[in-house]
Amino acid sequence: MEAIYNFTEKDLKDKLTSNGFPGYTGRQVFEWVYKKRVSNFDSMSNLSKKLKEFLRKSFSITKLKLIKKEKSTDKTEKYLFELEDGMAIEAVLIPEKERSTLCVSTQVGCKFKCLFCVSGQDGFKRNLTASEIIGQYFAVADLKAPLKVTNIVFMGIGEPLDNFDNTIKSINILMNSAGINFSKRRISISTCGLVPEIKELAKLKLGIKLSVSLHSAENDIRDKLMPINKKYPIEELMLATREFSKVSKDLVTFECVLIEGINTSVDDARKLAKLLNRVNGKANLIPYNGSSPEIKAPTQEQLDIFTQELKDRSAFFTLRKSRGQDINAACGQLKVKYLLDQ
Ligand code: SF4
Known part of the structure; x- marks a missing residue:
């Protein structure tokens, strides 16, 4: 069956x-x-x-089995689902005044080993099926009814573009007007920077949004934060995102978690501004607030200087907080730090 x-x-x-x-x-x-x-x-x-x-x-007609639900003080909710083979995945719902964003997983584990990401540390187990991705939407929509899930971000555990076929299949199912009829402008894929797949995605002209975990505009730094950068360095990544942006006629979002001493200097800000202006993108800045004792968020003064540099160069950015910290909803990526303004 x-x-x-x-x-x-x-x-x-x-x-x-x-x-x-x-x-x-x-x-x-x-x-x-x-x-x-x-x-x-x-x-x-x-x-x-x-x-x-x-x-x-x-x-x-299968349903995902909910095995645990946690609620953050900021109302973010994390759901743990058991799959038929006994493996588990997470989905996170971030309710706000005018929207509720669901973050779905696309893989069990991940291959890409980004420095601060919990999902990458245990290695890759398997791709999720389209049914398991859609199942996260149905399960949360049912649990939260009559509240509506208004936005979906493919930003949970795993790299969505590494499970390309099932991710695209689930998006096609979500968007079909004879079924769920989810708005394409309210669906976003987040990638660590898989260049060939970004180009493939552009060709499909789905009308969805793209965000890229960038974290630094410098290859030396990004190599350390995201090993995938050694395979697809920033220059190649920018060509691919420009292609996507040209087809989608939309800005690509670049996610940057700001970590003191790593990517928060004036020089870092200037390089980021230059990159954003070159590719017609916007940055989503999130000061680090994870639990690692070795990693610190920038001070308010450093943040002010950093953002002023971006403003002075007319670079487009938003500065926001990570959600659901107390329930580790931000595990997974530097990641589940949700693009709430998409
Ligand atoms: S940040 Fe994304 S791509 Fe990187 S290890 Fe984590 S889940 Fe994988």
């Missing part, structure tokens, strides 16, 4: 027509599953007996 949430509308249509059912049944089943959220094939009242029987034998 296959998990039906792994199927886009086209996949369903192909599967059904290749088994002798009319093409229009693909749309009918898609609507029952994703729009009406029916979890029992027998309740799909406009389908023939034969089709319901086929669906029962071929597909399962």
Whole structure:
């Protein structure tokens, strides 16, 4: 049996027509599953007996099992879900006045070993299926109803572009107007900087947003923070993000966690401003506030000087706080520091 949430509308249509059912049944089943959220094939009242029987034998409608939920003092909520093979993943919901942003995971573990990221430290276990990604959305939407999830960021555990096919499949399912109908402008992918996949993503013209974990505009520093930089240095990364931005007609966001003594000097600010102006991007600055004793956030004075340098150079940036610190919702990346203004 296959998990039906792994199927886009086209996949369903192909599967059904290749088994002798009319093409229009693909749309009918898609609507029952994703729009009406029916979890029992027998309740799909406009389908023939034969089709319901086929669906029962071929597909399962699975739900993720919630094993733990934590709530931060700032109202951020972290959910731990168990997968069918016993592995676990996290999703995080950040409620704000006018929106609620859900951060979903795309892999169990991660290959990329970014310096301050907990997800990378235990290594990579496996990719999530599209069903497991969509399952995080459904599980949180159900738990929080009638509150609506208004934004989705692919920024939880794992590198979304390293699980390219399933990430794209889940986005196509989310955006389909016959189903969930999630707005493309409210979906954002965050990457550590996989250049070929950013170019691939640009070609798909999905209309979604892109953010890149940059952290420094200098290769020497970024090499240390994010080993992927040795494979795809900043110059190559910028060419790819420009390509994306040209196609999407939108600014790419560059995430920069500010760490005293590493990336907070006047020179760092000037280099960052130059980069932002060159690629027509905006920076999302987050002063470090993790728990490592060796790493410190910049002082307010350093922050003021840094941001003034950006202003003086007309660089576009926002300065924000990490959310859900007390429940480690910010583990994963320097990461789950949510792009709340996207
Ligand atoms: S920051 Fe992202 S890409 Fe880097 S190790 Fe963590 S999950 Fe992987």
